[in-house]
Amino acid sequence: MRIVCPFCGERELGEFTYLGDAKPMRPEAGASEDEVFDYVYLRDNAAGQTSEHWYHGGGCRAWLKVTRNTLTHEISAVEPAAGVGARQVAK
Amino acid sequence: MTSSQSHRLTSGGLIDRSVPLNFRFDGKAFSGFQGDTLASALIANGVKLVGRSFKYHRPRGILTAGSEEPNALVELRTGARREPNTKATTAELYDGLEAASQNRWPSLRHDVMSVNQLFAPIFVAGFYYKTFMWPAKFWEAIYEPAIRRAAGLGRASGIADPDHYDKAWAHCDVLIAGSGPAGLAAALAAGRAGARVILCEEDFVPGGRLLSDGGTIDGVPAAEWLSRTLAELADMPDVRIMTRTALFGVYDGGTYGAIERVNDHLPSPPQHQVRQRLWRIVAKRCVVAAGAIERPIVFAGNDTPGVMMASAMRTYVARYAATPAKRLALFTNNEDGWRTVETALGAGLQIAAVIDARSEVSPAHRSLASKGGFPVLHGSVRGVDGGKDGVRKIAVSLTGGARAEVEADGLAVSGGWNPAVGLTSYHRGRPKWQNDISAFVPDGAPPGMVAAGAANGDFGLGACLSQGFAAGAAAARDTGHSGTVGIAPAADDEAFSLTPLWHVAGKGKAFVDYQHDVTASDIELAQREGFESVEHLKRYTTLGMATDQGKTSNVAGLAIMAAVSGRSIPETGTTIYRPPYVPVAIGAFAGHHRDETFHATRLTPSHHWAAEQGAIFVDTGLWKRAQWYPRAGEKDWLESVTREVKAVRGGVGFCDVSTLGKIDVHGPDAGAFLDRVYINTFSSLAVGKARYGLMLREDGIVYDDGTTSRLAEDHYFLTTTTAKAGLVMQHLEFCRQVLFPELDVQLTSVSDQWAQFSIAGPKTRDLLREIVDPAEDLSNEGFPFMGAREVALRGGLRARLFRISFSGEMAFEISVPARFGDAMARNLMLAGAPFGVTPYGTEALGVMRVEKGHIAGPELSGTTTAADLGLGKMMSTKKDYIGRVMAGREALVAPDRQVVVGIKPTDKARRLRSGAHIIPKGQTPGPGNDQGYVTSVCFSPTSDQWIGLALVERGRERIGEIVHGHDPLRGEDYDVELCNPVFYDPDGGRQRG
Structure with a gap:
C-alpha cells in the first residue's frame, strides 16, 4: 500500500501509522459525557469510502486525512488533517 | 566416474556438455551437466522413482518440469542447509549437489509405510475426523504422533540457517511476469517506448516455452529470435x-x-x-505473461512413475536432451499433446501409441502416425500397470467399449492447459470460465495489471507475441512513454482443439492432488457427505492445500465435483486465490531482521564509556541501558545494586537518563497547548521552573508522565518516559495539528540531541561545582528545588540544568549536546573522584524510585487512572484537557478501585516478587477475592528488606492492614503489610535540601 503524502510525495505504507476513523470530531470543552463517549468510542464500520487519520512518522510528521475505500483499499484523497479533528473553539 | 547418463541424447538440448557435474541422490553418485535441473539430471540417469507420497506412501516420479511440480520433492543439501520439500524440477544442478528422497523408511525402494496403501479405505477424505475419535485422550498421545510420523513431507534441518537473506525495493513503469513469448514481446514494446521495465522470470534461463517448443518467429527459428530479442533488451x-x-x-x-x-x-x-532476496517492486503497470500450466487427466494409476505431463516430457527431451522413456505413449484430449509425439520422434524415440479422447484427429497427425508406425487409439486410459520401476503397460478403453493394451515405459498426458490465474486473482478476483479451452481465464485484474498470452487463455505463439507486444506498448503509453515501438513479432498460431476430459472411471486409485494424495473418490465422498462448496471441498479433502497450492489439481478437482453434483464447472466456481504463488522461505521475509540485527539498537551517549566500566546492559525497547556496574568481588547483581544505592544516598552518583523522550515546545501558545494535553497546568509555570506532569488518553486512563520545564516565556522542554517517547510525540503532533490547530505552537523531537545525566546524592552540588562555571549560582536559593535553566559549564559549553529528583535525594539532571555525552560521563568520574562518585544503572534507579514511591511503567499499565496512582489532586477542574470528561466516568471514580499502595512483608527476611496477587488475610485465594497485585518490588538497602508497590482495592484506606500475597506461578504465599508507598524521606526534605 502506498500513500501520496501532500508534503513528501508517494511513500510506502511502512512510513505511516494508522490511527483510525477521521470522522468523529472532538467536542468542545463543556460537552456532556455522552457526547465525549460517542467521540471516543462510537465508530462506523463502513464498507466503502472512509476517511482515516494517518501519521507520516517516517517522513514529515504530518497527520493526514486519507480517504480510502475499505472494499478495494483504493485511496482517493490525501489531505493534511490540520484542524479536521475538533470542533473549533475560539482562541 | 559416476553412472552413465544412460537416458541422455547424444546431442541437442540447452545443457553445457563441457561442464559435467557430479551429484548424489539418496547417497548414490550420478552425473549431469551444467544447465540441468535435478529432475532432468535424474531423468538422464534413468531414475524414475524419486519420492513417496504424503499419505499412502505411493511410489512417485517426476510429473512436470516446473514450479507446479507436486511429486518430485526432495531434501536438498545437508546439515544446517538441509531444505525440505524442494522441487527437483526447479532445483538447478551444481557440482556436489546432495539430495535425498522424503517420507520413506528405511529406503525409497523399500518403504515400510507403504503398508498404508493396504489401509487406504480408512485414509479417505476427513479420515482423522472420523477414525481417531475415541478415546479422546488417545488423539494427542497416540494417534496424532503416529499419523505425523507416517504422513509427511521433508524434515527441516533443525539448525539455525547459516545463510543471509536480503530485502530490497525496486521501482519501474512496467513490471512483466514471465519471459515466454508474451513476456518478451511486452518487454520489447515497453522498452522501445522508453519505459523502465523489470521482467521477472522464475526459471534460470529466459524463454519460457520457447526453450522447449521452439517454433518460427518473424521467419526465423525461435531460438534465433530469442537470442536476438535478449540482445536487444540487454x-x-x-x-x-x-x-x-x-x-x-x-x-x-x-x-x-x-x-x-x-x-x-x-x-x-x-x-x-545472500542466499535469496525478497523484492518489493513498485510498478505503475504490470503485464502478467506467466503462461499456463498443463493439467493432468485423472485415471487409475495416473501417479505411476513414468506418467508425465506431455509438455514436461518434451521439455526434458528438447531442452535437457534427457529421455524420460524409450517407448512412450501419449494420452491427450487436445491437439497440443501431439507436439510431444513430434518432439519424441525428432529425438528418435519410439511411440507406442497415441490415445486420443477426441473423436477426430487431424489428417496431419494421422499421416504422422502412419509414418511413425504407431496406432492412434480413440478412447481413454483406464489404468496403468506398473510400480516403482515405472510404467509397463497401459490399459485403454476404446470409444465404443472395446479394450486395448499398450506396452510402453512412459506415458505422456495432456488434459489441456490452465492459464496461470494466480497473480490476476490475488485481489479476490474470480476468474471466468472460457468454453473453447475449457479453462478459467482472468476476469479483470488488480488495478494496473493486465494478462497477456497463455496467462490470458490465448495459447497460440502468434497470439502470445501480439498480445504481449500490445500489452507492453499500452503499459508504456499509460506511464507516459511514447517512443516508437515498431511492429509486433509475428508467428502462426497452433491448433488447440480440445474436448474436455477430466476423469476416466476405472478400478484403482485415480489421483487429483498428487501431493496431498487426494483421489477422485475422495471428492465424490466429500460431495456425498455434503461438502459441496469448493471452499468446503478444499478443506475437507485438503485438495490444493499442499506446497504446490493445487497448480495441477484444482481445476480437475472442481470439474469432478461439478460432475458429481450435477452443476457446471463455472457454477461450482473456484476457491479464493491467495499469495504466495510459490513457497517463500520465512528467512527471506525476515531478511536481516534476525539475531542481533532483529531490530535497530540504540546506544546511549555514554554507552561506550559504560561498556569500558564493565556495565551489564539491559534491553529497554531498542535501547541498551547500563543496568548495573559490577565491581570485583561482588557476588551477584543485588550486591552491586545495593552498593550503588548506598553510594548515592550517602554521597553522589550519576546515571545516563538520555533515553527519556525529549521534546522542545515553542511558541506563544506553548503553555496553553500543554494545559490541554496535561491534567495539570503549565501556563502558570514560571520561567526557570520545572513541574511534573501527567497526561491521559482521551478515554481517561493515564498515558504518560514526565517533567516539563519552562526555559523561556515561549519555550518549554518536555520529557516523556523511555517507552513512550515516540508515541507521545505522535500524540502531541495529533493534538497540535488535528485538534488544536488554532494554537501557535511548534514541537521538535530532541531526544537524540541531548545527553542527559541524573546526578544524585547529598554531595551532588560539590560535584557539580567542579563541572559548572563558578559564576553559576547552585545554592539552594540560587537554584532551588524544581529550578530549571541553561548554565555555562567550565570551558564554556552551554548545558541545561534541572533540579529534579527521581531518587529522592538532592539531585540535578544535566543535559549537554549528545556529542558531549561520552565526555560528560568521563568528566563526572574525574571531577567526582574526590567525592567518591559512583555510576549507577537502571536497577539502582528503580530501587530508589520504589523507595520513594514514584510510579513507573508497571504502574502506568494502561488500566490506571490518575487517582489510582495517587495523583488525582493534580487533575485541574479549571480547564479542558485530553481525557478529562471520560476520566469522570462512574467506574473510573469508583471507591473500590485498585490504587497504588506500598507493601512490605511481615517476615523481614522474605523476598518479594512482582505479579503476586493480593488476597484478604485468612481467605482461600480465588478470582472472587483477588484484590490486586504487586507491580514493583526491590530490595531496599535503606529499609534493609524487600519492599514493593501494589495496586490494591481501596488500598489507601487500608494502610496498616495485613493481607496475603499469593503467587501461584512460583508457589509462594506470605503476608504483607499495606503501607505508605513513600518508604524513604516521606516529607521530601532531602531532595529540597
Missing part, C-alpha cells in the same frame, strides 16, 4: 531482466512481491552474498 539501459525471480504476490498500490533465488544454484552462497 542493450536497453532501463530494461532489467531478473531470472531466478518469481513474482509471488500482488499488494495494494501496485506493490508486488518477488523472490529472487540469488545463490540457490550454488552449494553455498559466495562470501558476503
